[in-house]
Amino acid sequence: MKLALTNATVFTAVDEEALTEATVVVDGERISWVGPAAEDPADAAAVVDCRGKTIIPGLVDAHAHLVYDGVTDPYTIELSRPLERAAIDAALNAERLLSLGFTSVRDVGTRGNIAVTIRDAVAAGKLLGPRIKASKQIISVWGGLGDLHPTHIFRREQYAAALTEIASGPWGVRDVVRQQVKDGVDWVKCEASGTGFNPLCPADRDTMSLEELKALCDEAGAKGRPVACHAESRDSIINAAKAGARTVEHAIFLDDDGIQALLDHDVAVCPTLGLYTAFAEKGLDFGIPREIVESHRRTHELHAAAIARAHDAGITIIAGSDSGLANFPQGGGLEEICTYVERVGMSPAKALLCATRHAARVIGHEEVGTLEAGKLADLLVLERNPLKDVRTITDPAALTAVMQGGRVAAGELPAPVVNAVASGAGVG
Ligand SMILES: [Zn+2]
Numbered sequence: 541m542k543l544a545l546t547n548a549t550v551f552t553a554v555d556e557e558a559l560t561e562a563t564v565v566v567d568g569e570r571i572s573w574v575g576p577a578a579e580d581p582a583d584a585a586a587v588v589d590c591r592g593k594t595i596i597p598g599l600v601d602a603h604a605h606l607v608y609d610g611v612t613d614p615y616t617i618e619l620s621r622p623l624e625r626a627a628i629d630a631a632l633n634a635e636r637l638l639s640l641g642f643t644s645v646r647d648v649g650t651r652g653n654i655a656v657t658i659r660d661a662v663a664a665g666k667l668l669g670p671r672i673k674a675s676k677q678i679i680s681v682w683g684g685l686g687d688l689h690p691t692h693i694f695r696r697e698q699y700a701a702a703l704t705e706i707a708s709g710p711w712g713v714r715d716v717v718r719q720q721v722k723d724g725v726d727w728v729k730c731e732a733s734g735t736g737f738n739p740l741c742p743a744d745r746d747t748m749s750l751e752e753l754k755a756l757c758d759e760a761g762a763k764g765r766p767v768a769c770h771a772e773s774r775d776s777i778i779n780a781a782k783a784g785a786r787t788v789e790h791a792i793f794l795d796d797d798g799i800q801a802l803l804d805h806d807v808a809v810c811p812t813l814g815l816y817t818a819f820a821e822k823g824l825d826f827g828i829p830r831e832i833v834e835s836h837r838r839t840h841e842l843h844a845a846a847i848a849r850a851h852d853a854g855i856t857i858i859a860g861s862d863s864g865l866a867n868f869p870q871g872g873g874l875e876e877i878c879t880y881v882e883r884v885g886m887s888p889a890k891a892l893l894c895a896t897r898h899a900a901r902v903i904g905h906e907e908v909g910t911l912e913a914g915k916l917a918d919l920l921v922l923e924r925n926p927l928k929d930v931r932t933i934t935d936p937a938a939l940t941a942v943m944q945g946g947r948v949a950a951g952e953l954p955a956p957v958v959n960a961v962a963s964g965a966g967v968g
Pocket residue numbers: 603605648649862
């Protein structure tokens with residue numbers, strides 16, 4: 541059945557402008573027409589008057605970890621909860637993200653193979669959730685970001701149910717990539733530096749070697765899988781770009797050489813600025829260990845300035861949250877968008893593009909991310925216009941409805957008026 545959403549302000553994300561007094565026609569799971577209400581084909585069977593409301597594309601979170609729930613430190617990701625609990629957390633988080641307006645996500649690190657499992661369950665209609673591009677465990681090296689636990693307890697086999705998989709050398713990382721492709725991943729996630737979140741491997745430490753990174757990207761590329769590389773240290777960013785990663789995650793110590801490397805190799809950056817600000821500003825209030833908070837306090841201003849320079853240089857920024865922590869719960873992607881306006885200096889339109897068109901294109905969801913005829917009808921109906929006040933998107937009361945594939949997945953649309961002519965009911 542055709543449905544026309546009329547008289548709305550519509551941000552299509554095709555460009556930075558919004559249409560006013562516009563109509564979006566949804567036919568089944570797809571958009572069939574977008575344009576000024578005056579040119580509306582008026583052949584829809586049901587008409588929903590969206591006067592005063594704003595329609596934007598469904599949001600994309602390009603850096604999700606569906607298994608994260610109330611995390612405060614590396615130990616609460618894994619040691620405090622079994623794999624079975626993590627699977628349930630991931631299913632519940634998927635539904636929650638959809639209800640907040642995220643109609644697509646890329647999961648960049650899970651336990652076991654949970655993200656692929658949730659992806660398939662959502663695609664089969666068994667679970668509610670965003671469209672998911674899934675990776676498996678984060679490929680790490682010994683002593684790297686993912687080697688989270690003390691050596692006196694942990695050995696390789698104990699990492700089977702962990703967030704990370706440890707590999708050594710070019711052939712070691714190739715082996716893991718091959719197995720992950722067999723297990724159904726869309727993306728391969730690896731790490732090339734430490735993180736302020738793991739006191740055993742700080743953010744400015746390089747981890748995976750260029751030789752290993754090249755082998756990993758080569759193996760993944762040969763199998764049609766792009767690579768997302770966690771890279772916080774200066775050289776890890778440059779190495780990730782040279783090796784062939786499609787996206788660099790975080791990019792804290794990004795300098796001019798790093799910016800040039802990202803430009804030279806057409807690499808997008810997913811900065812996760814909102815999380816780092818949340819660590820620095822309210823980590824202690826939520827039980828984040830002091831050394832993790834202090835680490836982020838040292839870098840978060842420098843990081844925001846680096847991302848602003850990268851944006852000015854023309855690097856594609858994609859919005860991702862890294863959320864699911866006690867101080868930054870699932871749905872932090874909404875805050876991430878606001879951070880681009882408030883700390884990077886983007887216009888609200890540019891910030892929304894990072895969470896719609898740019899993110900959808902880069903993560904490989906070509907059929908969503910903009911409101912255009914032929915695309916899947918993933919869209920949000922908002923009470924107010926986020927181009928005027930970007931914080932609108934963080935207000936649950938301002939989210940009227942979430943539509944995914946032409947179906948209302950959360951909230952409620954205003955009651956439709958049945959169009960007698962288009963429905964074939966006739967008059968009299
Ligand atoms: Zn992450």
